[in-house]
Amino acid sequence: MNVVHALKEAPSAELASALRTFESEFRYPLGESEWFRISHGDDYTQFFRAIGDTRCFVAVRDGAVGGVISIARCGLRIQGGDRIEAAYIADLKLRQPPVGRTLLGLLREAVQWGRGGASKAGFSIVMDGTNRRPTSYTGRLGIPTYGELARLTILRIPALSTAPESGVRDSPLDEVQRCFEELTDRGIAILGGDPFLRSAWQPRGLLLSNGRACGVLEDTFRCKRLFDQDGNEMLSAHLSLFGYQSTEDAVSLLKFATNQCHLRGLPAMFVAVPRADSDSIVRRLGSANDIVTAPATIFGTGLPDSLDWYVNTAEI
Structure with a gap:
């Protein structure tokens, strides 16, 4: 029994x-x-x-x-x-x-x-x-x-070794949270948990200076690790609370965040976006052959089934 x-x-x-x-x-x-x-x-x-x-x-x-x-x-x-x-x-x-x-x-x-x-x-x-x-x-x-509610694409983006023109500034996490809620008001957003409980690195709030994109760079090394089919650890950061006004704004923040991963010695970063935005984001990043795209589906009950979802890969 x-x-x-x-x-x-x-x-x-x-x-x-x-x-x-x-x-x-x-x-x-x-x-x-x-x-x-x-x-x-x-x-x-x-x-x-x-x-x-x-x-x-x-x-x-x-x-x-x-x-x-x-x-x-x-x-x-x-x-x-x-x-x-x-x-x-x-x-x-x-x-x-x-x-x-x-x-x-x-x-x-x-x-x-x-x-x-x-x-x-x-x-x-x-x-x-x-x-x-x-x-x-x-x-x-x-x-x-539980019925199907929305579709996502999870991206594993290689770290960018060349520093981009950023226009990105560090921001307190509560400011990023407010920006995230404003930028994702068109859909359903998971408000995020406690990155300090899961991240070995200090969680870092990032904000485009024009306020059109935001995110929190963190990891899950304290409580969850991934290993590939050869047994190698997939060392990756995560960009949580990722909100953006347009896919162009999204890519501006992603390039800066992946460059910060390179500076930390991490080879890649995970982020999730609504399925409808993923092709444009991958194309604008300009490295489609190196980005791993993994589709995912949200199922649920008691929630609308016609809205985009904004979720944190550090919580999947």
């Missing part, structure tokens, strides 16, 4: 070891032919705690982890300025083949906890090519149906 642990802090040493073994089995698509795996280290919950109030539900049978669902309550800003809390299913893994009713047991626990928040809205971000989509396991046994 499965025993489900509801974690809100670091697991025991024994459970941490079982989670590391379990997590090492999973692969995620990145672009057309590449894949990566994830390690959350000894404290599986820290990455999710950096997003918001969180629980990691871990199903264990005979000392081995059979499945995990991690859910965080986070803030969303909806077009027009409304703010709501939503339950973000940030992690779902099942050992194959699944044993018994592992998935349904985990989902019941997660949904019950998620309903304890202030909102009935929920969402999940799924890399295209992932085998299990929310449409296959929601809409039954009291679990709300």
Whole structure:
């Protein structure tokens, strides 16, 4: 029989070891032919705690982890300025083949906890090519149906060795937050968690001097690391709270941010943009052959399905 642990802090040493073994089995698509795996280290919950109030539900049978669902309550800003809390299913893994009713047991626990928040809205971000989509396991046994809400493109952009003409200045994080909310008012924006809990580098607020683009340069080295198919760590920064007036403004900030990655010794940077903007951004960056593009889809319930989403790759 499965025993489900509801974690809100670091697991025991024994459970941490079982989670590391379990997590090492999973692969995620990145672009057309590449894949990566994830390690959350000894404290599986820290990455999710950096997003918001969180629980990691871990199903264990005979000392081995059979499945995990991690859910965080986070803030969303909806077009027009409304703010709501939503339950973000940030992690779902099942050992194959699944044993018994592992998935349904985990989902019941997660949904019950998620309903304890202030909102009935929920969402999940799924890399295209992932085998299990929310449409296959929601809409039954009291679990709300998750439909497709929006499409994203995640970009992994190589660091730029030549300093661009920037027009970018350092900015306090609260100023970047205000700018981000203004620039993304046409869609749905995840308001961002605590970068200081996940980033080994000091999070750095960036703002175009004309106020037409903004972001926070950070990393996830304290709680999440990525490894490619050859076992090499994918050392990358993330540009969070990325808002922009036009794709031209977006590229101005991206060039500056990727140059800062080069100066830090990081070879690349992740950022997410609405699918409709990705081709223009990649073209304007002028290095299409080196940029890895990975499509992703947002599924959810209780939220509009006709708006662009602005999300943080440091929270996917």
